[in-house]
Amino acid sequence: MKKLFLLMILLVVLMLRSSLSVRVTEIFQKEVYRMNLSLEDGKIKILKINNKYPLKNIYGKLGYKENGNYEGYFLVKYIKEYENIYFVELEDIKSTKIEDSFLEKYFGRGNKLSDLMEALTENRIEDYEENLQEILLTSVSYNDTKKGNEAFYHGLIMGMGLYLEGEYITKSNIESGLGRYDFLIEPKNKSKRAFIMEFKSTDSVEKLEEVSKEALKQIEDKKYDISLKQNGIKEITYIGIAFSGKEIKISFK
Numbered sequence: 001m002k003k004l005f006l007l008m009i010l011l012v013v014l015m016l017r018s019s020l021s022v023r024v025t026e027i028f029q030k031e032v033y034r035m036n037l038s039l040e041d042g043k044i045k046i047l048k049i050n051n052k053y054p055l056k057n058i059y060g061k062l063g064y065k066e067n068g069n070y071e072g073y074f075l076v077k078y079i080k081e082y083e084n085i086y087f088v089e090l091e092d093i094k095s096t097k098i099e100d101s102f103l104e105k106y107f108g109r110g111n112k113l114s115d116l117m118e119a120l121t122e123n124r125i126e127d128y129e130e131n132l133q134e135i136l137l138t139s140v141s142y143n144d145t146k147k148g149n150e151a152f153y154h155g156l157i158m159g160m161g162l163y164l165e166g167e168y169i170t171k172s173n174i175e176s177g178l179g180r181y182d183f184l185i186e187p188k189n190k191s192k193r194a195f196i197m198e199f200k201s202t203d204s205v206e207k208l209e210e211v212s213k214e215a216l217k218q219i220e221d222k223k224y225d226i227s228l229k230q231n232g233i234k235e236i237t238y239i240g241i242a243f244s245g246k247e248i249k250i251s252f253k
Helices: 002-020 102-107 112-121 125-139 150-164 205-221 226-230
Strands: 032-040 043-049 052-055 068-082 085-098 168-172 183-187 194-201 236-244 247-252
Touching: 032 085, 043 085, 112 125, 112 150, 125 247, 150 168, 150 183, 150 194, 150 236, 183 226, 194 205, 205 236, 205 247
Parallel strands: 194 236
Antiparallel strands: 032 043, 032 068, 043 052, 068 085, 168 183, 183 194, 236 247
């Protein structure tokens, strides 16, 4: 009776082991591959092999490297898959860290930038102001916008202009009329609208509207639109942008 009881227990254990066993498929050889990967807290979050085969749902670490994106050559010790979950162990052979691009640093990889520039090119300047204000509040460091740092705002807006490459030409600090404008966006299609921007910073939030109007007036007084008109552009929006820390105000015409 005792032997029968022990036999039954053994049978139950074997059945449980069988039901809980994991069928894992090995999908890559133990070779060196070119890879792109993203690390967070030492854990591999996204992995792309030979510029294809993007893998997600990854269990694997490269704990000796700091957070960030890397590209280069890694030795696969194993990559195994079970129900779209990948178990990974790699050895770094030769890789370099990829720094975030200017746009990714401030706008991330979502729709913030596309929404912002769509509002601008459609001449929805109130929406442009609202979106730009949100970006400054959520994505920009206080140290970047410290007192008197007008160059930072200038660079930020210019960086946004990179998004428009292809359909527009962006220019900065070019002589036109009676002075030099801060930033100009000229459409390659002459029937589309152009934009001239002047930036000013102030230490006083209360003076933002006043300073933005001064910037707008400077565009008109200095006749910055001359070069656009000579190029056959008929529709032009003038935009004066005042900054104080992370707060802005836009006046336009």
